[in-house]
Amino acid sequence: MDFSDRASIICRAIRRAILEQALSPGDKLPEDTLGERFGVSRTIARHALGQLASEGLVELRRNRIALVATPSFEEARDEFDIRRELERLVVRALCGRLSASQIEELTAHVAGEEAARGGSEANSIRLATEFHVKLAEMTGKPTLTRYVREIAYRSSLSLATFGRPHSPDCAISEHRAVIEAVAAGDAERAAALMAEHLDQVAARAFLKARPSRGDLMEVLAPYADAERPGLGARAGRETEKTAQPQSRRPKHA
Amino acid sequence: MDFSDRASIICRAIRRAILEQALSPGDKLPEDTLGERFGVSRTIARHALGQLASEGLVELRRNRIALVATPSFEEARDEFDIRRELERLVVRALCGRLSASQIEELTAHVAGEEAARGGSEANSIRLATEFHVKLAEMTGKPTLTRYVREIAYRSSLSLATFGRPHSPDCAISEHRAVIEAVAAGDAERAAALMAEHLDQVAARAFLKARPSRGDLMEVLAPYADAERPGLGARAGRETEKTAQPQSRRPKHA
DNA sequence: GATCGAAGAAGTGCATGCAAGTGTAATGCT
DNA sequence: AGCATTACACTTGCATGCACTTCTTCGATC
Numbered sequence: 001m002d003f004s005d006r007a008s009i010i011c012r013a014i015r016r017a018i019l020e021q022a023l024s025p026g027d028k029l030p031e032d033t034l035g036e037r038f039g040v041s042r043t044i045a046r047h048a049l050g051q052l053a054s055e056g057l058v059e060l061r062r063n064r065i066a067l068v069a070t071p072s073f074e075e076a077r078d079e080f081d082i083r084r085e086l087e088r089l090v091v092r093a094l095c096g097r098l099s100a101s102q103i104e105e106l107t108a109h110v111a112g113e114e115a116a117r118g119g120s121e122a123n124s125i126r127l128a129t130e131f132h133v134k135l136a137e138m139t140g141k142p143t144l145t146r147y148v149r150e151i152a153y154r155s156s157l158s159l160a161t162f163g164r165p166h167s168p169d170c171a172i173s174e175h176r177a178v179i180e181a182v183a184a185g186d187a188e189r190a191a192a193l194m195a196e197h198l199d200q201v202a203a204r205a206f207l208k209a210r211p212s213r214g215d216l217m218e219v220l221a222p223y224a225d226a227e228r229p230g231l232g233a234r235a236g237r238e239t240e241k242t243a244q245p246q247s248r249r250p251k252h253a
Numbered sequence: 254m255d256f257s258d259r260a261s262i263i264c265r266a267i268r269r270a271i272l273e274q275a276l277s278p279g280d281k282l283p284e285d286t287l288g289e290r291f292g293v294s295r296t297i298a299r300h301a302l303g304q305l306a307s308e309g310l311v312e313l314r315r316n317r318i319a320l321v322a323t324p325s326f327e328e329a330r331d332e333f334d335i336r337r338e339l340e341r342l343v344v345r346a347l348c349g350r351l352s353a354s355q356i357e358e359l360t361a362h363v364a365g366e367e368a369a370r371g372g373s374e375a376n377s378i379r380l381a382t383e384f385h386v387k388l389a390e391m392t393g394k395p396t397l398t399r400y401v402r403e404i405a406y407r408s409s410l411s412l413a414t415f416g417r418p419h420s421p422d423c424a425i426s427e428h429r430a431v432i433e434a435v436a437a438g439d440a441e442r443a444a445a446l447m448a449e450h451l452d453q454v455a456a457r458a459f460l461k462a463r464p465s466r467g468d469l470m471e472v473l474a475p476y477a478d479a480e481r482p483g484l485g486a487r488a489g490r491e492t493e494k495t496a497q498p499q500s501r502r503p504k505h506a
Numbered sequence: 507g508a509t510c511g512a513a514g515a516a517g518t519g520c521a522t523g524c525a526a527g528t529g530t531a532a533t534g535c536t
Numbered sequence: 537a538g539c540a541t542t543a544c545a546c547t548t549g550c551a552t553g554c555a556c557t558t559c560t561t562c563g564a565t566c
Binding site: 005006040041042043044062063064065 | 519520521522526527528529
């Protein structure tokens with residue numbers, strides 16, 4: 001699926017940056033800056049952006065700079081619904097079919113999550129997401145894997161937009177419970193645990209329709225005429241940090 | 254999602270060609286032939302192929318001509334499993350939320366399917382697929398729509414590889430039943446009907462693991478040493494015609 | 507006659523160049 | 537000063553060109 005061509009390298013880098021929230025929704029991704037950063041031409045950077053756009057991670061607007069996608073609240077909710085069904089399929093497919101070494105790998109991964117509890121939140125989010133992706137990969141079903149991966153990455157974008165501070169503690173024990181049920185071959189219980197886990201994640205993140213950032217302007221619109229506080233954080237962040245993982249020389253020539 | 258840029262035009266054309274089985278699994282899609290045909294440069298054709306590859310409709314191999322994807326039997330089965338869950342979400346989301354004009358549109362579409370019964374099989378397949386896509390679009394959920402569309406198009410590829418002659422008669426009445434249940438707002442029944450319908454489609458198409466074409470060579474491999482009948486239809490078709498959507502008549506010849 | 511190998515053809519991988527569109531800062535006008 | 541306008545720099549859209557890889561065909565060899 002992903003080849004070793006240079007566009008895929010850029011894709012992976014950006015995906016990871018998104019996963020670790022080094023890139024946030026709305027961040028700009030200019031083709032030439034990207035190409036420069038990765039030592040390739042705009043052609044390749046452009047190709048990578050097209051790929052990412054088709055995964056829903058990047059928003060492409062004609063004649064305009066590409067942006068990291070900003071999922072709406074409704075999209076985020078709907079995608080968790082999809083994700084629940086997809087990952088139910090994953091654990092069902094896996095039940096009783098996991099080798100000892102695979103179970104070992106998953107257990108080790110969760111141990112890694114445990115170890116990262118003190119560390120950065122970005123790292124915890126990355127590990128948690130990778131757990132789900134790893135599970136999907138073990139099914140050996142390419143399309144299912146692709147969809148779970150895409151939607152899991154999109155989720156991290158949603159969480160960045162709407163999520164409150166991540167608390168991965170419960171998630172870890174839920175991961176363990178899923179592994180245990182899958183290893184025991186109890187498909188129904190595993191599917192139920194996974195669905196519940198994802199519901200919990202969604203609930204912890206943004207169950208109540210709290211429109212943080214992004215939609216703020218719409219919500220404030222009725223009041224906006226009274227005062228003009230400066231359009232809020234959104235615009236500020238966008239211009240402030242323009243692109244890549246690492247620095248990009250101050251705008252202005 | 255799809256813009257009016259020229260790459261998207263090529264994408265749409267190829268998607269439609271695949272849907273109508275004017276393009277079959279394994280057909281070659283050379284960049285420059287494609288570009289020539291559509292009056293654009295290789296750059297654009299290449300971009301379109303990348304897009305289609307990310308949708309699973311095209312297979313890209315480094316330094317080699319792109320091919321229309323050839324889903325394996327396992328992939329086809331797995332994708333129908335995914336599709337069932339996805340489309341269950343669709344009808345659930347739609348239940349009781351359909352406007353009169355939308356119901357009218359769906360009913361008209363099914364009438365169109367009815368009218369096409371005497372016509373070409375390709376046309377019936379296209380209409381049946383478009384019914385599902387139309388349903389998904391009505392949810393207004395972009396990600397769900399995208400996945401259903403992708404996987405529905407992939408299904409048509411699977412059907413081309415493994416399906417026996419399509420018999421759309423029962424499918425039409427099943428479509429009607431789904432519309433009726435959705436219009437009535439009976440979510441459980443609608444979901445069940447949709448799931449059953451898709452199971453039926455899969456069953457009619459290839460429930461028994463019949464490896465037609467494509468895998469034929471593998472199956473025949475043990476016997477191949479005895480005789481050399483010329484590698485079958487596959488190689489012949491591939492070299493015979495190199496690319497294009499329109500004007501692809503004879504399957505023999 | 508069949509097999510192996512090399513040269514040409516066909517095709518992709520990628521960078522670069524130019525035209526057109528977009529945002530922004532400077533300029534002129536009221 | 538405030539607003540509209542214009543000019544310019546930035547960015548994308550796309551075609552073309554060149555290098556490299558793969559395929560094919562044809563000739564040499566056994």
